[in-house]
Amino acid sequence: MTISEAAAPDSSTADATVSPELRVAIMGATGYGGGELVRLLARHPSVRVVGLAARGRDDQPVAVSHPHLSTTLHTIVADIPDDVDAVFLALPHGAAAQMIGELIERKVAVVDLGPDFRLKNAADYPRWYGFDHPRPELLATSVYGLPELHRRELHAIAESDVRIVASPGCYSTTAVLSLAPLARAGLIDDVVVDAKSGVSGAGRDPKPEMMFGEVNESVKAYGVAGHRHVAEIEQELGLLRGSAAGAPVDFLPHLIPMTRGILAACHVRTARPVGQAELDDLYVEFYADERFVSVVDAPPATKHVTGSNEFRVFVHSDERTGRVLAIGVLDNLVKGAAGQAVQAFNVLFGLPEHTGLEQLPLAP
Amino acid sequence: MTISEAAAPDSSTADATVSPELRVAIMGATGYGGGELVRLLARHPSVRVVGLAARGRDDQPVAVSHPHLSTTLHTIVADIPDDVDAVFLALPHGAAAQMIGELIERKVAVVDLGPDFRLKNAADYPRWYGFDHPRPELLATSVYGLPELHRRELHAIAESDVRIVASPGCYSTTAVLSLAPLARAGLIDDVVVDAKSGVSGAGRDPKPEMMFGEVNESVKAYGVAGHRHVAEIEQELGLLRGSAAGAPVDFLPHLIPMTRGILAACHVRTARPVGQAELDDLYVEFYADERFVSVVDAPPATKHVTGSNEFRVFVHSDERTGRVLAIGVLDNLVKGAAGQAVQAFNVLFGLPEHTGLEQLPLAP
Amino acid sequence: MTISEAAAPDSSTADATVSPELRVAIMGATGYGGGELVRLLARHPSVRVVGLAARGRDDQPVAVSHPHLSTTLHTIVADIPDDVDAVFLALPHGAAAQMIGELIERKVAVVDLGPDFRLKNAADYPRWYGFDHPRPELLATSVYGLPELHRRELHAIAESDVRIVASPGCYSTTAVLSLAPLARAGLIDDVVVDAKSGVSGAGRDPKPEMMFGEVNESVKAYGVAGHRHVAEIEQELGLLRGSAAGAPVDFLPHLIPMTRGILAACHVRTARPVGQAELDDLYVEFYADERFVSVVDAPPATKHVTGSNEFRVFVHSDERTGRVLAIGVLDNLVKGAAGQAVQAFNVLFGLPEHTGLEQLPLAP
């Protein structure tokens, strides 16, 4: 791939004597989520990436699948080392549930970017994902890895033998963070979540409808029969509200001609009129201590957060319609996937939550 | 601009002895809507373009503003000829209302692509457009140029001295055609219209936020305080329903990184449950005789209609949420502007409605 | 695919009594080139499309592969009818050569969009395409279908039993038309052709490197070991120059993030100094009678010709470097493929050359 690498970097990680190094591995390293994990963890000052795995790619330099990461000099291995502190899983749904037993036995912390441990109700797996969960007893102890909502639970399992973080879906993070303050205040009567995503959320396998010629200069809706992330969104809004039952969420995703970014426009019919001042207070207070969340006063663009772990939300009380509009944006591969996974990992290991996630967004 | 034009075309228009030639002019020819009118009318078999006007561009070859139209050899003129049969106006709002008196006196048919004659209630102009309408008495006789809904009225004014066609807004056309069958059946209880548009709808004047570097790889909502097209949408849905009052439409437009195309996702809470079969019947019947409308059985992409005068709509009854979803797509510069204007012009002049509008969509 | 088609169109073709209808078929109708042929031929006033074939797609509505063409109501068939006047082939290389025997026997005119009959020297096939030509004797009688250069030969075979038009490659058309006047004047001493293409030229099969996420916001060169179109370019420039030998053409193609369009920048070292006035005269005269070629006085953009059969060229004599720069643009699917094939077909059947090709470019 590369004839002459850039000159070998002196280590950019912190001094091992002051900051104990955590050894981590990534399974499913050749997809978009996996690549983003490599990008972030390779510059994480308390982490050493000691193994990248990906089916059918043994001994392949990471540069083959991720040319932009060629300077990391990593190579895909058949098996990750035994002595890892944590493993990140970026695998097709069902795969993590299959291998979780072995990982638990090794007492390694697991941060799963897939859906296998996100839903608390085992019956949701056959319904939304088409498989019976092989280890339903683990759904109760795994933590939904949205630190803004479940930080305490992440701390709670930090010393456990079984540490499973179920990193949320990209749409779910966008929708739930956009609506959380309203949900907790019990103000959501009914909600339409109309979301727009770049194509990287669809993964990397070549599909005819994801070719440049089909996507560029076009927009379309998909998943009209019910997108899987609805299950997570309803679960989390229910938890915030404090009651499982609630009006079903009308969720519609769109594919738009860009690579990264999700914007969710949440059209809320509120239980009672909510004015702009109350709305602002509600959101500002809710997110007051959150490093990665900004409440903004103009509709945000996805480009404002590209490449970063930021989430931005705008709320508007519409006097004409009596509705509330909440618009959230994030980078689906960072705050919507790898970045959020690293954030939860940091919490789990007692590191400052933003460690390795301090990059500012890249624009234009 | 051009050193050597392509060899002079022999006339592509119909033989003057068999197809009487209509003389038309375009005011505001250098914008995107104006350019699209030139593109379509230059190949319209019953039309001869006899004058293109644009402020500050006198004597400029059309190729300066529209290099793609250089082979038409048109030049911008200071004044359009007196003896035109029809004039198309593609001007900033307010301008058409100012000059309408003179055009009426000349008894020329007017097809206005701007908003000056779309709203029936004169009070809506100061509210939505910030000006008092100078000729409110003309609002009653002008026809909202959506042939699928107002064909009869277009026929009715064909022999009048005053012929004003108010060609609909691009978002309005998308939303109204997506919802018309439901509206006429009285089935809309409440509706969220979440729309996505390419940038050409924002016109051609250079604005910082429309630069490629700002738009590409980004999506944002705008007009949260109330987009002007809401007034038209509510007017037309009210007419279809047969009663002026109705729940206000929650309309939210987004700018996405593409040039042409609008997609409107209409999330409808229906007055009573409506199953898929009833929904299909309703739409198929409503649009049975419409040349430019297709009811499709999968979510359409804007790319399916690019460059054509087609409108496509998909409807879905969602059992989980109890809502109806209607998704419509069109090319904002054709069916959303110039094409629809030509379609209404054809009706007004007794031509087959699709004359000059037979181009198939351009994909990929 | 479609629940309710747009209302059935009345025929848009010319009156059968005055314009005898030619019956044509398309093999390979589901690719991009095939779709473009359908788009153009469906509106060609002297043509009736009587058969679309595509391997493995029997009985499939054309809307499945080409949703934008759904209103044509065509269906893919297993076998094209016997009584066709012409067949267009849009097939992988080698396939046309295999089936040519049968088509010749049926005395049907063949317009091949692939490379199987473009090269006059049979030895070029194993070298550039990796197969031995099964019917080398046909290479002499087939005509390279660039009407601007080979119109007379197209006329010459019009009454033959064997009528094979080898429609040129997209890069070849761009480079050859950009350089033809200089080549014929014997002025090219040495040339670098640096070309940029949209992705549709790479066809429609899903490939990882053609996914939107890989192509957008990126540019790369490819084919550095020698792109196949070089063989055609050198053949045609040699014919124009009147001698087979000449400096090899340095040709480098790039993939850029757009769907349609090719731009070729041809950097020419001339045999003797050529000033701007001489250059202009040379090009204007050479293309004086060409309907589809414009010599322009500013660097053209591919967007100036999108969707049309136009070719535009700009020439510049650079006093500082002593070189000549020729920049040509076209739409790779129209003048670079389907449109040019229809143009040659028109010549072959004695129709006005621009019949069915009068659409103006689509911009923005």
Add this chain to the structure above:
Amino acid sequence: MTISEAAAPDSSTADATVSPELRVAIMGATGYGGGELVRLLARHPSVRVVGLAARGRDDQPVAVSHPHLSTTLHTIVADIPDDVDAVFLALPHGAAAQMIGELIERKVAVVDLGPDFRLKNAADYPRWYGFDHPRPELLATSVYGLPELHRRELHAIAESDVRIVASPGCYSTTAVLSLAPLARAGLIDDVVVDAKSGVSGAGRDPKPEMMFGEVNESVKAYGVAGHRHVAEIEQELGLLRGSAAGAPVDFLPHLIPMTRGILAACHVRTARPVGQAELDDLYVEFYADERFVSVVDAPPATKHVTGSNEFRVFVHSDERTGRVLAIGVLDNLVKGAAGQAVQAFNVLFGLPEHTGLEQLPLAP
């Protein structure tokens, strides 16, 4: 702009006791180059940004011009502080030369991203930039800030009172680094540099031709009469070669539909035949100690380096044509502008050259 910022970050800079903090200011902070400087310097461990200036923007939060940088909480000021160690200038050409006197008097180090001190020959300023240089005597002492070629000179001025770094143009960096090993070896007989750039290189002022609707789905050449960066390219290649005279460089830039990135394809006619092995050795050796340069064995895409300070180059000896092809890519706003400026700044201040520049590229 922002109602509620993300929670105040704890300082991400290094401990002041171990790493003395350098105080820097940026003039012209609201353009694309300025924004990129803020992005990089805000995370530079040895730097504290103490002043951002931009004409007509006094007291404006940086978030107004750079929403993506809102979490930095910077505000534009009228005057930068007196006690800065270095100032970065991202200004229109001519502006830096005007204000340099005052900056020199204050003995502040100047890193100028504009062209005012790049050219050694004062006569080149009226020729290429249309102004007479007001301080020609400074051209000799300023250093062309390409560390890979002028590192020693940067060190040499580190202790001087007058420290002016003339950061190279984006095209110049790409072309010069692509060709440097060949130039130093005296192997370039003649070269065509055909470059492709994203739009951010054209700056941020709204121009009609930079609107999304004009740029997307299009490519065009520009600057055919002579792009200003030619002067730098010829100067640096001359220095490498060791003789001022040489064949003029044929340089042609293109605008392609992307935001970031430059690719330069350099078509070289060599003084004598150069085989692939010799070519590889030449490049590998030349760049052996360079942290930011990789010699790669397949044509690189601009996306491989987006957001990073990397430069990648591919070289190919073409047996058929006898030419050498060198293809270089970089991110025009990082290695082509702000990143390279920070790199030179690091050298000037004795910091490890990659300090603050360790971000991996962002893909997809």
